[in-house]
Amino acid sequence: MSAPAVSFPPKVGPTYISLMVLAQFGVFMALTTPLAISLSIRVAQLAPGQEQYLGYLTGVGALVPLLTGPLMGTWSDRTRSHLGRRRPFIIGGALVGVVSLIVMALAPSILVLGAGWVLAQFGWGSTLGGLLSSQADRLPEEQRGKVAGLSGFAALVAPVVGVILAGTLSGNALMLFLVPGAVGVLSVILFVCLAGEADSRHLPPAEPLTFGSLLLKYTWSVRRFPDFSLNWLGRFAFYFGLALNTTFTAFFFASRLGVGVDQVAGTIAAVAALGVLATAGGALGGGFLSDRLRRRRVFVLAAGAVYASGATAMALSASVPLLFAGSLVCSLGLGMFSAVDQALALDVLPERDTDAGRYLGVFGFAASVPQSVAPFVAPVLLAVGAGGGEKNYTLLYLVAAACTLLGGLVVLRIKSVR
Secondary structure, three states: OOOOOOOOOOOOOHHHHHHHHHHHHHHHHHHHHHHHHHHHHHHHHHOOOOOHHHHHHHHHHHHHHHHHHHHHHHHHHHOOOOOOOOHHHHHHHHHHHHHHHHHHHHOOOHHHHHHHHHHHHHHHHHHHHHHHHHHHHHOOHHHHHHHHHHHHHHHHHHHHHHHHHHHHHOOOHHHHHHHHHHHHHHHHHHHHHHOOOOOOOOOOOOOOOOHHHHHHOOOOOOOOOHHHHHHHHHHHHHHHHHHHHHOOHHHHHHHHHOOOHHHOHHHHHHHHHHHHHHHHHHHHHHHHHHHHHOOOHHHHHHHHHHHHHHHHHHHHOOOHHHHHHHHHHHHHHHHHHHHHHHHHHHHOOOOHHHHHHHHHHHHHHHHHHHHHHHHHHHHHHHHOOOOOOOOOHHHHHHHHHHHHHHHHHHHOOOOOOO
């Protein structure tokens, strides 16, 4: 078994880190504001009383990264231009993203709105992929946790700011989408112009790509890259548990508090607001400490264990204080896992110098596939031993806890990173 190709780039300065974090803040604001509120407003305008269309739109949009991630990553790896390999995709993705926002703002029908959301996932998703590939190219091991933590914090704050802005623009459909989009474009322009990237025209030309070889870019050799495979599996297990834990949150809170679903909105909003702080603390603390101590696996394990303890507390609780406490502990574990596991992914990335974008696209499957599959598994668990209209939320949350803990345990088997 051969270890992943390892490169040792020099440390980057605070300018690159600041621009990277700002760019991700802008892109997440442009992409998640529609998901948080703008899409809902447009669905209500175009199809009053047909809220199920929002689920259809977001479900179809979630498939886009699965289909395009490795493709765009592979294309990025093979690009030879004076702008480098990543900047053309960062720029192109942002342009497509802006077009998508205009399409959604002016959509005359649900079908056109859905097309705009698919374009948004593709465009802004390609920009995010280019930014992450830039990190793979330029960040040394001792800075990956810090940047992942700061980026995670930016991703959390962006939708909050976007929703606040949307609240002031809800009467203007065009501005509702374009103002967050303008923030995204401006932050991307600053990164592209000021962060810099080396000319890639001197790199060896890549081998011709056929349809068959392109399909193979969606796979990898488990035997050749065992540590990447273990990290992929650990991430899959964690995000599967996360999806089980979050899919039926409103119904779970209503069941435990003995009220209707329409009466828990305020409680969930309060939990979410505090959860942002807890997640940010986990992301920043875990990311910075993992760099300082030169340790990844123990932090990923700790994150899985923390999340599992929170999910277990929620499973066994029936009062507001315990539900709040369990949810906040989950948020802390999620923040720590998302930051340190991303840094670990860059540490064990195969063929970093030639195929970083492709493998990062494949790595994205470990988070997106569970979010598609878990909602179909959850109803089966809820039905186990249930009767009289009651759902087995205790089992659902305990299984979620086991999955997140398993995600941390799997990573312990990685050998090339401490």
